[in-house]
Amino acid sequence: MPHVLLSRRAFVAxxxxxxxxxxxxxxxxxxxxxxxxxxxxxxxxxPTPRPGIDASHVLKAEQLKDxxxxxxxxxxxxxxxxxxxxxxxxxxCATDKKRYSLLSCYEGDGMAKDCHICQGQARMxxxxxxxxKSLAEIREAIDAKYD
Amino acid sequence: MRxxxxxxxxxxxxAIALTGASTRAGAQTLNxxxxxxxxxxxxxxxxxxxxxxxxxxxxxxxxxxxxxFGHVWTPGANQSTTLAVSKDVSINGHPVAKGKYSVWMVxxxxxxxxxxxxDTTLYHTNGxxxxxxxxxxxxxxEHHPFTEVLTWSFPVVGTSGMVLTMQWDTVSVxxxxxxxxxxxxxxxxEAAQRxxxxxxxxDAPSASGNGAAPPGDSASRHxxxxxxxxxxxxLHATLDPPLFGDPAYGEYILIRKAGDLYSLGRVDRGExxxxxxxxxxxxxxxxxxxxxxxxxxxxxxxWANGAIAP
Numbered sequence: 001m002p003h004v005l006l007s008r009r010a011f012v013a014x015x016x017x018x019x020x021x022x023x024x025x026x027x028x029x030x031x032x033x034x035x036x037x038x039x040x041x042x043x044x045x046x047p048t049p050r051p052g053i054d055a056s057h058v059l060k061a062e063q064l065k066d067x068x069x070x071x072x073x074x075x076x077x078x079x080x081x082x083x084x085x086x087x088x089x090x091x092x093c094a095t096d097k098k099r100y101s102l103l104s105c106y107e108g109d110g111m112a113k114d115c116h117i118c119q120g121q122a123r124m125x126x127x128x129x130x131x132x133k134s135l136a137e138i139r140e141a142i143d144a145k146y147d
Numbered sequence: 148m149r150x151x152x153x154x155x156x157x158x159x160x161x162a163i164a165l166t167g168a169s170t171r172a173g174a175q176t177l178n179x180x181x182x183x184x185x186x187x188x189x190x191x192x193x194x195x196x197x198x199x200x201x202x203x204x205x206x207x208x209x210x211x212x213x214x215x216f217g218h219v220w221t222p223g224a225n226q227s228t229t230l231a232v233s234k235d236v237s238i239n240g241h242p243v244a245k246g247k248y249s250v251w252m253v254x255x256x257x258x259x260x261x262x263x264x265x266d267t268t269l270y271h272t273n274g275x276x277x278x279x280x281x282x283x284x285x286x287x288x289e290h291h292p293f294t295e296v297l298t299w300s301f302p303v304v305g306t307s308g309m310v311l312t313m314q315w316d317t318v319s320v321x322x323x324x325x326x327x328x329x330x331x332x333x334x335x336x337e338a339a340q341r342x343x344x345x346x347x348x349x350d351a352p353s354a355s356g357n358g359a360a361p362p363g364d365s366a367s368r369h370x371x372x373x374x375x376x377x378x379x380x381x382l383h384a385t386l387d388p389p390l391f392g393d394p395a396y397g398e399y400i401l402i403r404k405a406g407d408l409y410s411l412g413r414v415d416r417g418e419x420x421x422x423x424x425x426x427x428x429x430x431x432x433x434x435x436x437x438x439x440x441x442x443x444x445x446x447x448x449x450w451a452n453g454a455i456a457p
Contacts, residue, residue, distance in 0.1 A: 073446075116444070116445045116446040117445055117446075119446045119447070120443075120444070120445045120446040120447040121447075123446065123447035123448075124443075124447045127447065141408075143405075144404055144405035144406060144408050145404065145408060145427050
């Protein structure tokens, strides 16, 4: 590896860059505040997508003013409700009989706006759907990551 | 006169009321042996001891006198001490099934015998005789500086278990508890060969969302060599330079979840100390050979990616 003589300015700049990078890295590599006991959800089958299901009840951006960071997840769910409705949520809420599928987390009280697991599953489903994966393949990938 | 009588009556009434109030509010709660609970979790298994804490109060040489040899004694006071384990464990190598037990020790000049009984309602004077269903085995005791108040504690905590210790007078009784692990580090060779190699690791920009990191931006991102090797049926990985420039974030064990999906186990000075379960490492081999990977958080955000070094 070649040795490089740094000017005082470059040395300070590199030190600041390293410090900032460390801070950003430290922020990222931290357990999310919303964990809901990830990987500890009750095991159960994925639901069958309901015929004619749509995104009409998915919360809109104007309803998510206090959770702006979650808006992309809700936007992606709005594009593939028939897929999201075929996924069992792994955050632990699936034991609530009122919640039929992962889609339910994006309707009503919109609990997904505060839950990284709900968001992660939906965004993963969207990403894999964009890559041409089937619902069965998406379910398998989500189970592997979140079980 | 009437005013003075009234003032006296009012004062008396207030005094009676206050005395009554303090009596009603201050029910007697001072115990000779106060209750206590200690608890420790390791890898999802919770171990809890509930007991009352007797004090020596000037007494010494308790074992062999106050607590006679051969006595089936609960290490506590009042109700029997209880031990609850949320999952199957082993104690000093002996299997103990998930559940709650009353704890007894048969005191002797040499090693003692630990007795775990399923009846958790026994009073300290009612030590159980030998009966089916009990867990019983010999336990060593150690000499320890004098401890005034009987104390249960967890002085040692590791990634595969803990040491639970009872101390009173000059006696210490350590119990080595091993928990049922929630993960395995073993990886079959056919899975390992799909991922072994040296990769270029790049942190994704923080604003990447869940898309791929933009090309041509590597100068501003942390870049490391990520070397994965197969040793003793385990996948070990080194990140050089390590995250945050800290050697404690440079060594890992890959814990297989399914297929080519792994969790990262952080290794510090040769010991697995943490399973980073809020991120996963997805390898994407090509034709069964290592090619690339992505690290994503619980929210599916891209944290890092990389490709096999040419």
